[in-house]
Amino acid sequence: MKITKYLLIGFLVISLGLVGCSQAESSQDTNKDQMTTEATETTEKQDDNAELTTLKAVVRSKGGLKVEAESRGFKIVMDEPTEEGGTNQGMNPCEAVLSAFGGCQTIVAVAYAEEMGIDLQDYWVELEGDFDMRGFGGVEGVFPGYTEVRYKIHIKSDSPQEKINEFISYVEKVCPVGNTIASPVKMVRSDIVVEK
Template identity: 45%
Template sequence: MAVTVFQSTSTLKENVLVESTARQHAITIDEPKQLGGTDTGMNPVELLLAALGACQTIAAQTFAKKFDVSYEELYVEVEGDLDIDGFLDKADVRPGFSEIRYKVHLTSQAPQDKIDAFLAFVESHCPVGDTLANGVKLVSQGAVVTTPQL
């Protein structure tokens, strides 16, 4: 398969409440009350952490048979350090995460060496993990400004 373009659109609904859509799916994104939101959904940085955990989980499910690893339970815990003073322009620190950590929890009877090889493969084939670890060229395509008709 060749390069595939994925697309999402995020629309401000009110205050800092955003609806993001991709294909026929929608997700509500908001900020906690202490950051001016209504706490209706995950905030963008929590969503990024969730995307990494979901990607690792999906990659594991996709490749488990290839490594002859079965499991009864699988989940990924993800956490990251972020100084919100960077986002709020209160300090000269980066607005993004300085470190993201994850831990895979697996209930399996497979031998440890098989699990280690399996999880190393999953880590190396997770698109979200690869993007976070290796960066991506982020390109602004400008802004489309529309003047309302009176």
């Protein structure tokens, strides 16, 4: 099944959200700072049984707390609400993380429903997450990220409940964004480039 591109788009959105979250924090100090990674996509073989696909993006400050993320020519604008010092021109990066998770689950469900014999008429996910704002403010000992993410899956289907339960378990098992959130990812800063 040729669904790799769709799953990777979901994975990319969460990457943009995480990068953008860091960008919003640094742009409080200066609008000239930019967090940049190159925007291309490459695929290479690790061994006979595995394939590594690397997604890349560029995220730039656009003034104030607004940032623009770009990958493969597609753009996402992220911002903060006015009460948080932004101009409310887009969802914030942490909201983008939730959206990426729900988007990835939905894509996986649509991609695999027919193959798994599921009558999928509609599918959507409601999500919410909690985090302590003190962590974003740099308070020592307070985790600056989501401490819990809750989601409710809605599925319209005439398939038996037992089969739907198995299907949803599979969706959760292979969803790249869900797995990225649930399991710590190695974060590697390759460089700091000071532009003149």
